[in-house]
Amino acid sequence: MKHLLNLLAAIALLVWGTYLVRTGILRVFGANLRAVLAGSMSSRPTAALAGLGVTALVQSSTATALIVSSFVGQGLVALPVALAVMLGADLGSSLVAVLFAQDLSWLSPLFIFVGVVLFMSRQDSQAGRFGRVLIGLGLMLLALRLVAESTAIMAASPTVRTLLSSLASDILLEIAVGAVLAIAAYSSLAIVLLAATLAASGALPLDVALGLTLGANIGSGLLAVMVTARSALAVRQVPIGNLVFKFAGALLAVLLIGPWVQHAAPITGTAGAVVFFHLAFNAMLLVLFMGLTGPLARRLHALMPKPDPSLLTGRxxxxxxxxxxxxxxxxxxxxxxxxxxxxxxETMMHGMLRVIETNDLRLAGELRKLDDTVDQLYSAIKYYLTKISREALGESESRRWTDIISFTINMEQIGDIIERVLIDVEDRKIRHGRSFSTAGMDEIRELHARLVDNLRLGMSVFLNGSVHDAQKLLEEKARFRELERAYAGAHLARLRDQTVQSIETSSLHLDLISDMKRINSHICSIAYPILDSVGALAPSRLRPTATPPEPSFAAAPEAAPSQRAA
Structure with missing residues (x-):
C-alpha cells in the first residue's frame, strides 16, 4: 500500500510539474507566443514550424490548440493553416518527451534550488516567473526518478504483474486507458513519460506502453475538443480536425507496434522505444496529413457551417x-x-441625436432596448473576467484586467445615461410637441459631435494604451466643461430675450447638456489608468490655497444631479 501511494504521489508530482512549466512559460512569453503564432501563418510549413516551437516551450499541445482555435474563431487564421499548426504542435510535444526521457535527474536539485531562489526573491518579475518554470522542470525530473523507484519495487509483486498483464490482451483497452489518463492529467506528455518509465522498470510490457502512448495522443486531442465544446463553431473546428488526424494516424500506428518492438527496442532501449515511438507517430502525422489540411478544412466547413453573424446582439x-x-x-x-x-x-449615441432632431418614438424604443444589450455585455464580461486566474496573470496583464473592468463599467453607465436622456426627451419634448431653438439645437449638435469623437478616441486609448492620446482625451474633458458652461450661459441669455422655444424647453435643455457632460466624463475616465501608470496625472486641478482642495483630477466622473427639474 505504501509503495502504491508513493507511485500515485510521484505521478501527481509529475502532473503538477508539467502544469507549473506550462503556466510559467505562458506568463513569461504569453503575448509573444501569440505574436509568433499569428506572424507565422503565411504558409502551412511555417505554421507547422511555429506550432512546433511554441509547444516545445509550453510543453502542452492543448494550450497551443486553444490559442490557435481562438485565432480561427476571430477570423485571423484560415482553418487549413491552423490544422498545420497543430500537426507541428504535436511533433513539438513529442520532442520534449524525448528530451525528458534522457537521464537528467542530476539537474533536478539544481533547477529546484535556482528556481526557488528566483521565485522567492522576485516573484512579480520576469526572473521570478522564470524561476517558477525551473521549479516545474525540477519537479518533473524528480517525479520521473520517483516513479522509476516506486515501479521497480511494485513490479516484483505478482498481483501487480497479473493486473498489468490484463492490459496486454486488448490494444483498444490500452488506447482507451491512455486516453483517459491523458484527460485526467491534462497532459499527454506526462502520460507518455510515465509509460516510458514504467516500461523501463519492467512494470509494463513494451507493447502495452506503446498502446498507452497512442491513447495519450488521442486523449490530448479529446481534451482540446472537450475544453472547446461550448465555444463558437469556428473555434471547435480546429480541435475536431486535429482529433480526426490523430484517429487516422492511430489506426495506422497500431499495425506498426509489433515491428517497432522487434526492431527499435534493441537499438533505443525500452524507455527510448516508447518516446521515439511517440516522436515517430507525430512525425508520421505531419508527413502524411500536411497536404490534407485543405480537404479536411473544406469537409469541416461543410459539416459545421458557420451561422450568419449578427452585428448587435447580447451574446x-x-x-x-x-x-x-x-x-x-x-x-x-x-x-x-x-x-x-x-x-x-456608439450606436446608442448616434441614435440619441436622431431622436432629438426627428422626434422618432420608434427609434427611441429600439435604442432603450440596446441599453439592455450593453448591460448584458457588461455582466458577461465581468463574469468572464472573474473566472480568469489572477494568480496566472503577469503584472501588465493584471493591469489590463483592471482596465477592462473599468472600461466596461464606464460603457454601462454611459448606456444608462443615454437611456434616461431618451426617456426625458420622450416625456418632456416629443409628447408635448416642443422643440429646441435653432441656437440651442446647434449647441446640442456641437456637444454631441464632440462626444462621438471623444468616444472613438477613448476606444483607441483603451485598445492601444497611447499616452499621447490619453493626454489628448483628458484635455477634451476641460474643453467640454468650458463649452457646457458657455452654452448654459447662452441659454440663460435666450431666456432673458424671451425666446419662446427656449422657455418651453429650458429645464430639458440644461439637463441634456449636463448629461452630455457626465457622458464625456465617463469617456475621459478611460485615460486615467494609462496616465497614472506613467505618472502623468497631476495631484490636483487647483492651485494650492488656504481652502481645502477639490477632489483629485483622477476622481470619478461627476455625480448625477440629485434631482431633475420638473
Missing amino acids: PDHLDPSALATPSLAISCAAREALHQADVV
Whole structure:
C-alpha cells in the first residue's frame, strides 16, 4: 500500500510539474507566443514550424490548440493553416518527451534550488516567473526518478504483474486507458513519460506502453475538443480536425507496434522505444496529413457551417470559454468583447441625436432596448473576467484586467445615461410637441459631435494604451466643461430675450447638456489608468490655497444631479 501511494504521489508530482512549466512559460512569453503564432501563418510549413516551437516551450499541445482555435474563431487564421499548426504542435510535444526521457535527474536539485531562489526573491518579475518554470522542470525530473523507484519495487509483486498483464490482451483497452489518463492529467506528455518509465522498470510490457502512448495522443486531442465544446463553431473546428488526424494516424500506428518492438527496442532501449515511438507517430502525422489540411478544412466547413453573424446582439461572441485555460489569451478575448460593448454604446449615441432632431418614438424604443444589450455585455464580461486566474496573470496583464473592468463599467453607465436622456426627451419634448431653438439645437449638435469623437478616441486609448492620446482625451474633458458652461450661459441669455422655444424647453435643455457632460466624463475616465501608470496625472486641478482642495483630477466622473427639474 505504501509503495502504491508513493507511485500515485510521484505521478501527481509529475502532473503538477508539467502544469507549473506550462503556466510559467505562458506568463513569461504569453503575448509573444501569440505574436509568433499569428506572424507565422503565411504558409502551412511555417505554421507547422511555429506550432512546433511554441509547444516545445509550453510543453502542452492543448494550450497551443486553444490559442490557435481562438485565432480561427476571430477570423485571423484560415482553418487549413491552423490544422498545420497543430500537426507541428504535436511533433513539438513529442520532442520534449524525448528530451525528458534522457537521464537528467542530476539537474533536478539544481533547477529546484535556482528556481526557488528566483521565485522567492522576485516573484512579480520576469526572473521570478522564470524561476517558477525551473521549479516545474525540477519537479518533473524528480517525479520521473520517483516513479522509476516506486515501479521497480511494485513490479516484483505478482498481483501487480497479473493486473498489468490484463492490459496486454486488448490494444483498444490500452488506447482507451491512455486516453483517459491523458484527460485526467491534462497532459499527454506526462502520460507518455510515465509509460516510458514504467516500461523501463519492467512494470509494463513494451507493447502495452506503446498502446498507452497512442491513447495519450488521442486523449490530448479529446481534451482540446472537450475544453472547446461550448465555444463558437469556428473555434471547435480546429480541435475536431486535429482529433480526426490523430484517429487516422492511430489506426495506422497500431499495425506498426509489433515491428517497432522487434526492431527499435534493441537499438533505443525500452524507455527510448516508447518516446521515439511517440516522436515517430507525430512525425508520421505531419508527413502524411500536411497536404490534407485543405480537404479536411473544406469537409469541416461543410459539416459545421458557420451561422450568419449578427452585428448587435447580447451574446458575448468573443468570450471564448476555452481561452480561460490560457489567461493571457482570455484577457484578449475580454478586451475584444469590451470594444463590442463600446460599439453598441456608439450606436446608442448616434441614435440619441436622431431622436432629438426627428422626434422618432420608434427609434427611441429600439435604442432603450440596446441599453439592455450593453448591460448584458457588461455582466458577461465581468463574469468572464472573474473566472480568469489572477494568480496566472503577469503584472501588465493584471493591469489590463483592471482596465477592462473599468472600461466596461464606464460603457454601462454611459448606456444608462443615454437611456434616461431618451426617456426625458420622450416625456418632456416629443409628447408635448416642443422643440429646441435653432441656437440651442446647434449647441446640442456641437456637444454631441464632440462626444462621438471623444468616444472613438477613448476606444483607441483603451485598445492601444497611447499616452499621447490619453493626454489628448483628458484635455477634451476641460474643453467640454468650458463649452457646457458657455452654452448654459447662452441659454440663460435666450431666456432673458424671451425666446419662446427656449422657455418651453429650458429645464430639458440644461439637463441634456449636463448629461452630455457626465457622458464625456465617463469617456475621459478611460485615460486615467494609462496616465497614472506613467505618472502623468497631476495631484490636483487647483492651485494650492488656504481652502481645502477639490477632489483629485483622477476622481470619478461627476455625480448625477440629485434631482431633475420638473
